[in-house]
Amino acid sequence: MEKPYVAGIDIGGQTSKIGIVDARGSVLAQTTIRTDSHKDVNLYIEDLYNALIKVSSKIGGIEKIRGIGVGAPNGNYYTGVIDNAVNLAWGGSNAIPFAKLLKEKSGIPVTLTNDANAAAVGEMTYGAAKGMKNFIMITLGTGVGSGIVINGEVVYGHDGFAGELGHTTAVRRNGRNCNCGKTGCLETYASAIGVARTAREWLEMSEEPSLLRNYDNITSKDVYQAATQGDKLAIKVFNYTGKILGECFADFVAFSAPEAIILFGGLARSGDLLLKPIVENMNANMLFMWKNKVKVLFSKLKESDAAILGASALGWSD
Amino acid sequence: MEKPYVAGIDIGGQTSKIGIVDARGSVLAQTTIRTDSHKDVNLYIEDLYNALIKVSSKIGGIEKIRGIGVGAPNGNYYTGVIDNAVNLAWGGSNAIPFAKLLKEKSGIPVTLTNDANAAAVGEMTYGAAKGMKNFIMITLGTGVGSGIVINGEVVYGHDGFAGELGHTTAVRRNGRNCNCGKTGCLETYASAIGVARTAREWLEMSEEPSLLRNYDNITSKDVYQAATQGDKLAIKVFNYTGKILGECFADFVAFSAPEAIILFGGLARSGDLLLKPIVENMNANMLFMWKNKVKVLFSKLKESDAAILGASALGWSD
Numbered sequence A, B: 001m002e003k004p005y006v007a008g009i010d011i012g013g014q015t016s017k018i019g020i021v022d023a024r025g026s027v028l029a030q031t032t033i034r035t036d037s038h039k040d041v042n043l044y045i046e047d048l049y050n051a052l053i054k055v056s057s058k059i060g061g062i063e064k065i066r067g068i069g070v071g072a073p074n075g076n077y078y079t080g081v082i083d084n085a086v087n088l089a090w091g092g093s094n095a096i097p098f099a100k101l102l103k104e105k106s107g108i109p110v111t112l113t114n115d116a117n118a119a120a121v122g123e124m125t126y127g128a129a130k131g132m133k134n135f136i137m138i139t140l141g142t143g144v145g146s147g148i149v150i151n152g153e154v155v156y157g158h159d160g161f162a163g164e165l166g167h168t169t170a171v172r173r174n175g176r177n178c179n180c181g182k183t184g185c186l187e188t189y190a191s192a193i194g195v196a197r198t199a200r201e202w203l204e205m206s207e208e209p210s211l212l213r214n215y216d217n218i219t220s221k222d223v224y225q226a227a228t229q230g231d232k233l234a235i236k237v238f239n240y241t242g243k244i245l246g247e248c249f250a251d252f253v254a255f256s257a258p259e260a261i262i263l264f265g266g267l268a269r270s271g272d273l274l275l276k277p278i279v280e281n282m283n284a285n286m287l288f289m290w291k292n293k294v295k296v297l298f299s300k301l302k303e304s305d306a307a308i309l310g311a312s313a314l315g316w317s318d
Helices: A041-059 A098-106 A115-126 A192-205 A220-228 A232-256 A266-270 A272-284 A303-315 B041-059 B098-106 B115-126 B192-205 B220-228 B232-256 B266-270 B272-284 B303-315
Strands: A005-011 A015-021 A027-034 A065-071 A110-113 A135-140 A144-150 A260-264 A295-298 B005-011 B015-021 B027-034 B065-071 B110-113 B135-140 B144-150 B260-264 B295-298
Touching: A005 A041, A005 A115, A005 A303, A015 A041, A015 A303, A027 A041, A027 A303, A041 A065, A041 A098, A065 A098, A065 A115, A065 A303, A098 A110, A110 A115, A110 A303, A115 A135, A115 A144, A115 A260, A115 A303, A135 A232, A135 A266, A192 A220, A192 A232, A192 A266, A220 A232, A220 A266, A220 A272, A232 A260, A232 A272, A232 B232, A260 A266, A266 A272, A272 A295, B005 B041, B005 B115, B005 B303, B015 B041, B015 B303, B027 B041, B027 B303, B041 B065, B041 B098, B065 B098, B065 B115, B065 B303, B098 B110, B110 B115, B110 B303, B115 B135, B115 B144, B115 B260, B115 B303, B135 B232, B135 B266, B192 B220, B192 B232, B192 B266, B220 B232, B220 B266, B220 B272, B232 B260, B232 B272, B260 B266, B266 B272, B272 B295
Parallel strands: A005 A065, A065 A110, A135 A260, A260 A295, B005 B065, B065 B110, B135 B260, B260 B295
Antiparallel strands: A005 A015, A015 A027, A135 A144, B005 B015, B015 B027, B135 B144
C-alpha cells in the first residue's frame, strides 16, 4: 500500500500538536490534545493514538502514514527516550522509551528528537534556513532551546543531547539560579521568564518611573507592550536581554561559524527591540573575520506549523 | 608513477616542520626550516620547497608524494588562504593564497587547515581520539587553539574559520585584554602566557611568600616547577587556570556533547596539577546528563609528530 504522508507531533508542556504532512511540506490536517491531563505515559499515548487515527481519517486513514516524527523536551534522537522532562506531567524523572511505546501502539516507525532540534529541521526544510548548511536555531520561549546544524545535519553529539545552549553560562559570577541546578544560564536571562525577572528586579532596585509599576504579575508581553509605548525601563530590559544574547551568540559563532543564527519562539516576535542590541553586542564580541558577516534572522515559519513540520521531516527518514 | 606517500607541514611562528608519512602513519623522514627568516612569503615557499626536495630524497624523490597537507595559524580549509596571521613573519595582515602558491611551486595538490584542526585530525587518525566520532581538541600552547570533530568530521563552519574556542569569553566583566582585540578570551587565562600572567598579577597583588619571587621573567614552566615543589601560590595558579578551563569546557559540552575533550600542547604536560581542577569545575557546571561522563584526556601523540601527522592526513584527501 502506498504511504504518501508523515505525521509530525510536537509535545509541549500543556498541549501536543499533531499534524499530517505531505512530501511538499503542506500540513493537510491537524489537531491537538492535552499533554498535562495524564500522569501516566501509557494513557497519554492512548489519547495520542486515538487523535492520530481521527485526524488521519481526513487523508484516507492511518495506513497512509509512513513515519511519525516527534519533537519533545529532552527527547533523545539516538535512543528514542524522553529523559527527565520535568515540564511534562508524565515525564517526571524517569527515562521514558517514548519512540518504542508509540511504535508498538501504532505499528508505524517513530523518530524522536528534542523540540528545538525539530524546529531547526523545520526551518532548514521549509523556512529561513532553506539552503543553509550551517546555522543555529535559538528558541526563545518559556525557556531557551537550541538546534545546531553543521554541514546540513543536526548536531546530536556523542550521546544525543547536544545543543543545550540555553544552559551555557551567560553570567559567570553571581548569576541567577536556573531550574537545571546551575547558575547564570542563558535561559535565566533570555527566556520570556528571564525578561520578566529582569524587569521585576530592576523595578525593585530603583525608583525609576515605569508603566510596568502598574502591573501585578509582570510577563514578558507586558514588558514588550511597555517598551513599544516608549517606557524607558522596559526598553532597557530589552537592551540588556539583547546584550546578553549577543555576547553569547559571539561565543557560539566562535564554535561553529554558522551562516546565520535564527530566532524562534514568542520572544522573537519582539522584532528590532531585541534584534538591534543582539546584533550590536554580537559584532562587538566577535573576531574580525566574523564582524558584520553572520546574519541574525527571525524564523519564517508560523509558530503553530514549525514544530509539526520540523518533527514531521524526521518521519521521512525511516 | 606510484605515489605512496604524503607530506605534512606544520607552520609555527619560529620553525616549520616538514615530514614524509606513509599510509600507516609512520613518519619516514623529517626536517625543519625557519619560518621567521623571511618577510616575503615567496622566499619562504622557496625555502620550504627546497627542504621538501631534500627530505624526499630519502624516500625516492618528491615524485613519490601524492599530496601535501599544511597546518598553519589562521589557515582556511575552504579557501587555502592564510589570513591575518600576525605570528608569522610573512603573514602580516594580508590574505596569502598559501595552498595555491605551494601547489604552483611543487606541482603537488595542497590542502591547508589551521594548526589546531590539523592536530585534531592527527589525534583522530593516530592518537587518543582513535575511534571517536565526537571530540574537541584543545591546544594549550602560547595561545589556546581548538579543533572540533562532530560525526567524524572536523567542523569548518560556513566560512572555514570554525573552532576558535580560545577566543570565547571566559571572563565577561573586566576580563583581560587579548591580542585579538577582545577582552576576557579564554586564551588570555589558559595559555602558557596566561598562566605566567596570572602568576605575575598575583605576586604583585599580595605579599604571599612564593618561590616564584626569585624569578625575573616568570614563564609557565617556572610556575609548573614551583607547583611541583609544593609552592602554594603556584598551585593556586594552576587551580585557577583549571577552574577557568573547566567552566568553559562545560559550555563547550552543552554545544556539541563530545565523548571527550583532549588536551594538547606544552601546558598539557602539567598533568594532574591542571587536570584535577578542570574535571572538578567542568562537572560542577554541566547539566545532569553529562556529569562524570565526558572524558578529559591528554593527547597520545608526541608533540613533535602530532602536527606533521595531522597535517599529512589531509594530504590523502585530494
